[in-house]
Amino acid sequence: MPTPLLNVAATCVGTHALGPGRRSVVWVQGCPFDCTGCVAPEWIPQRTARLADSCDLAAELLSDPDVTGLTFSGGEPMLQAEALAAVARHARRTRDVDVVCFTGFTLERLRTRPPSPGVADLLGEVDVLIDGVYVAARDDGRGLRGSTNQRIHRLTGRLSGFDFEGAHRQAELHISGGEVLMVGVPPRGLLPALDDVTGTVTGAEIGSQEETA
Numbered sequence: 001m002p003t004p005l006l007n008v009a010a011t012c013v014g015t016h017a018l019g020p021g022r023r024s025v026v027w028v029q030g031c032p033f034d035c036t037g038c039v040a041p042e043w044i045p046q047r048t049a050r051l052a053d054s055c056d057l058a059a060e061l062l063s064d065p066d067v068t069g070l071t072f073s074g075g076e077p078m079l080q081a082e083a084l085a086a087v088a089r090h091a092r093r094t095r096d097v098d099v100v101c102f103t104g105f106t107l108e109r110l111r112t113r114p115p116s117p118g119v120a121d122l123l124g125e126v127d128v129l130i131d132g133v134y135v136a137a138r139d140d141g142r143g144l145r146g147s148t149n150q151r152i153h154r155l156t157g158r159l160s161g162f163d164f165e166g167a168h169r170q171a172e173l174h175i176s177g178g179e180v181l182m183v184g185v186p187p188r189g190l191l192p193a194l195d196d197v198t199g200t201v202t203g204a205e206i207g208s209q210e211e212t213a
């Protein structure tokens with residue numbers, strides 16, 4: 001049976017800016033929300049970006065032997081739940097990674113009216129789910145979430161020692177092929193400062209989302 005393809009906006013192998021430990025990150029392309037202040041508006045359109053085989057992508061994410069966890073963000077991961085669940089399953093056959101996932105949908109909505117096939121499968125692979133859309137007025141500059149309306153759901157006991165609400169925010173700049181990828185939930189004042197320095201920032205963690213209508 002063919003493995004599902006994932007429509008990928010960007011990846012980062014090996015970061016300390018998006019969760020506990022050393023992690024690899026997948027940002028998916030396409031989001032149904034339109035949050036004011038979204039730091040990655042180029043990843044909102046539902047267009048084909050990079051189509052990746054879930055098994056190949058899992059191998060890519062684990063190509064750093066020190067990676068202990070995966071983070072899924074976007075875009076909206078729950079619109080590609082089936083393929084992301086496959087990525088997590090493939091990765092875990094190789095290494096017992098933990099999984100953190102951002103979503104703009106609330107957990108209640110995901111359970112009662114899943115927006116795509118495979119949502120239950122993906123929730124079954126996720127250790128910590130950060131739900132809700134980004135609300136700029138509620139961005140307190142703290143934690144691994146973009147705004148205080150977002151909730152941290154610990155779906156398993158893993159990562160219980162990490163303070164997602166109060167963690168000091170950090171960001172990394174990954175530069176490749178003339179493009180700058182910002183990884184992390186940006187601390188206050190970082191994006192204007194980056195614009196001054198680089199002119200263009202091509203990607204970033206989004207970190208906030210919410211229930212859809």
Ligand code: SF4
Pocket residue numbers: 031032033034035037038039040041043044074075076103104133134206207208209210
């Ligand atoms: S902040 Fe997240 S949920 Fe909101 S538009 Fe951007 S990618 Fe979508």
